[in-house]
Amino acid sequence: MITLKGVTLRRGTKVLLEVATVSLNPREKIGLVGRNGAGKSSLFALLAGSLHEDAGEFHIPPTWRMAQVAQEMPETAETATDFVVAGDTRLMAARAEVHAAETAGDGERMGHAYAALHDAGAHDAQARAQALILGLGFQVDELCRPVNSFSGGWRMRLQLARALMCPSDLLLLDEPTNHLDLDALVWLESWLQRYPCTLLVISHDREFLDAVTNVTLHIEQGKLTRYGGNYSTFEETRAQQLELQQNAYARQQDKIAHLQKFIDRFKAKATKARQAQSRVKALERMERLAPVLTSAEFTFEFKPPANLPNPMLALRDAAFGYPPPDDAPQGTSPKVIVRDVSRAVAAGQRIGILGANGQGKSTLVKTVAGVLVPLAGTVTEGKGLSVGYFAQQELDVLRPDATPLEHMIRLAKEKLPEGESGREQDLRNFLGSFNFTGDMVKQPVGTMSGGEKARLVLCMLVWQRPNLLLLDEPTNHLDLTTREALSMALNEFEGTVMLVSHDRALLRAVCDEFWLVARGRVEPFDGDLDDYQRYLLDEAKRVRESVREATRETRTASPEVTATQVSAQQAKKNATRAKTLRREQGKLEERMLELQTAKHALEARLSEPLAPQEIGALGLEIEALAGQLDALEEEWLMLGEEIEALEGGA
Numbered sequence: 324m325i326t327l328k329g330v331t332l333r334r335g336t337k338v339l340l341e342v343a344t345v346s347l348n349p350r351e352k353i354g355l356v357g358r359n360g361a362g363k364s365s366l367f368a369l370l371a372g373s374l375h376e377d378a379g380e381f382h383i384p385p386t387w388r389m390a391q392v393a394q395e396m397p398e399t400a401e402t403a404t405d406f407v408v409a410g411d412t413r414l415m416a417a418r419a420e421v422h423a424a425e426t427a428g429d430g431e432r433m434g435h436a437y438a439a440l441h442d443a444g445a446h447d448a449q450a451r452a453q454a455l456i457l458g459l460g461f462q463v464d465e466l467c468r469p470v471n472s473f474s475g476g477w478r479m480r481l482q483l484a485r486a487l488m489c490p491s492d493l494l495l496l497d498e499p500t501n502h503l504d505l506d507a508l509v510w511l512e513s514w515l516q517r518y519p520c521t522l523l524v525i526s527h528d529r530e531f532l533d534a535v536t537n538v539t540l541h542i543e544q545g546k547l548t549r550y551g552g553n554y555s556t557f558e559e560t561r562a563q564q565l566e567l568q569q570n571a572y573a574r575q576q577d578k579i580a581h582l583q584k585f586i587d588r589f590k591a592k593a594t595k596a597r598q599a600q601s602r603v604k605a606l607e608r609m610e611r612l613a614p615v616l617t618s619a620e621f622t623f624e625f626k627p628p629a630n631l632p633n634p635m636l637a638l639r640d641a642a643f644g645y646p647p648p649d650d651a652p653q654g655t656s657p658k659v660i661v662r663d664v665s666r667a668v669a670a671g672q673r674i675g676i677l678g679a680n681g682q683g684k685s686t687l688v689k690t691v692a693g694v695l696v697p698l699a700g701t702v703t704e705g706k707g708l709s710v711g712y713f714a715q716q717e718l719d720v721l722r723p724d725a726t727p728l729e730h731m732i733r734l735a736k737e738k739l740p741e742g743e744s745g746r747e748q749d750l751r752n753f754l755g756s757f758n759f760t761g762d763m764v765k766q767p768v769g770t771m772s773g774g775e776k777a778r779l780v781l782c783m784l785v786w787q788r789p790n791l792l793l794l795d796e797p798t799n800h801l802d803l804t805t806r807e808a809l810s811m812a813l814n815e816f817e818g819t820v821m822l823v824s825h826d827r828a829l830l831r832a833v834c835d836e837f838w839l840v841a842r843g844r845v846e847p848f849d850g851d852l853d854d855y856q857r858y859l860l861d862e863a864k865r866v867r868e869s870v871r872e873a874t875r876e877t878r879t880a881s882p883e884v885t886a887t888q889v890s891a892q893q894a895k896k897n898a899t900r901a902k903t904l905r906r907e908q909g910k911l912e913e914r915m916l917e918l919q920t921a922k923h924a925l926e927a928r929l930s931e932p933l934a935p936q937e938i939g940a941l942g943l944e945i946e947a948l949a950g951q952l953d954a955l956e957e958e959w960l961m962l963g964e965e966i967e968a969l970e971g972g973a
Contacts, residue, residue: 355540
């Protein structure tokens with residue numbers, strides 16, 4: 324159990340936590356929420372041991388193993404698979420001990436070292452690492468690529484895979500979804516749901532928090548409050564508490580006013596002096612309730628577009644991709660990502676663009692935005708088309724050395740939208756509506772946080788009054804409040820929206836149709852986001868099976884080990900390992916029986932007369948249990964295959 328008793332945390336003069344007391348139980352999955360700057364990352368640092376409490380007591384079991392995502396960008400030339408395998412600290416320690424034993428020539432030590440190496444999972448370490456890498460969106464042909472050949476976002480995915488590879492009793496994840504597409508996000512959710520130990524995660528993705536957490540810790544104004552349930556439950560409970568607090572405060576204010584009125588009226592009268600004094604003491608003894616203090620909510624809106632061409636644009640036999648590099652040999656063909664695209668975008672459409680990583684979603688958006696030139700076909704723009712483009716990498720549209728005010732002045736000089744003013748004071752006022760006030764308007768963009776950069780891009784988009792919005796992962800680095808503001812603004816926007824996002828809450832709120840980018844094509848997706856998640860899980864399963872089949876073929880092609888080559892010591896190790904795996908199978912069978920019983924009980928309830936909402940909730944629970952059963956069954960079968968292999972080699 325993790326406990327904080329009266330803990331105070333400071334950063335400089337700022338108090339982040341003040342006399343915080345909370346307990347976190349083993350195997351709980353906790354979501355840590357609060358506004359940017361509230362102290363979430365500092366609490367993580369306390370748990371990780373890199374920051375110490377200024378007051379109070381903090382305890383974490385000394386035997387607990389901890390895993391978290393390293394924030395530095397890896398520059399190693401080792402392969403992606405080897406990099407992730409190295410995250411298994413137990414395995415690395417066992418390998419080091421084997422090397423030391425062999426160097427020392429100590430036979431007994433070598434025997435123990437090899438046994439520990441086997442127990443650490445050396446036989447399947449590579450397969451486990453590759454399963455993590457593929458789950459996070461990499462392709463099979465990238466498993467052996469050097470780490471330093473990947474872009475920054477992909478290296479951070481490898482850091483995440485490395486953290487998941489590490490055996491742990493406590494897993495700390497700080498915004499793990501920032502660099503993930505929806506396919507990788509769905510896989511990560513499934514993995515974390517099966518994670519058997521304590522999880523603490525910071526995230527601004529409400530659906531992700533709802534899916535993986537069962538406890539919520541909220542930091543606000545130095546207070547740390549524990550809520551049972553996921554993020555949606557926390558929101559409901561907190562709203563009720565705030566209402567009760569406000570009502571109690573209002574009643575107390577009435578009582579204080581009544582007492583004060585009596586004191587003011589009778590304090591000078593001798594006959595009432597004693598009564599007046601007693602009321603003064605009552606006021607002094609009263610524990611004053613604080614009013615409900617809510618930070619000013621951030622809101623904005625898109626102004627009505629000056630015109631709405633229909634269609635906005637038309638794509639005919641278009642091919643999208645990238646031209647050959649400047650240093651490529653003459654005659655090198657361009658890299659085509661998507662081809663034969665014939666689609667029209669009408670005024671008022673709200674299109675969500677779906678697709679697994681690397682299929683061409685961003686390429687499509689960049690081409691429509693004019694950042695890339697079509698490799699074939701035509702892109703015809705409607706008369707008066709005005710595009711507002713939010714790039715996945717904010718610095719694609721921002722200059723690090725320029726200030727927010729300089730960005731706005733540059734926009735005003737390039738093109739002054741109808742109804743807008745280019746006066747510096749008016750531009751300052753507009754920046755202020757997006758919380759860029761005081762000295763912030765002259766702060767270089769390169770020194771700003773990711774959330775501030777994203778907010779500046781939104782500010783620039785709104786000012787330009789576009790009629791077509793192209794948004795590529797706009798919620799990266801945005802907190803929950805700003806995400807909600809963006810969702811509301813997009814719902815009221817009168818123009819057309821094309822949205823790429825892993826934020827399912829935003830996709831559900833904004834989009835009324837979906838395009839699927841897959842296998843070099845762009846086609847309408849006939850279904851909703853739940854259908855798409857099932858599609859992603861099926862695709863992931865197909866990839867895993869193909870990798871597993873390839874592994875089997877490799878094993879079949881390799882020379883067989885004869886019985887005479889197998890030592891008695893190895894046979895004993897195999898038998899011990901098989902016995903352990905059979906015990907694990909037995910535990911899985913017990914768990915599967917529990918889940919099956921629970922599933923049958925829920926299915927039996929469906930035969931009863933129920934409200935539509937209850938039927939829907941039961942359906943979701945049954946679906947979740949079915950998913951868990953499938954995962955356990957797959958694990959059981961894999962254990963069976965391993966047992967069979969061990970006993971066959973004994």
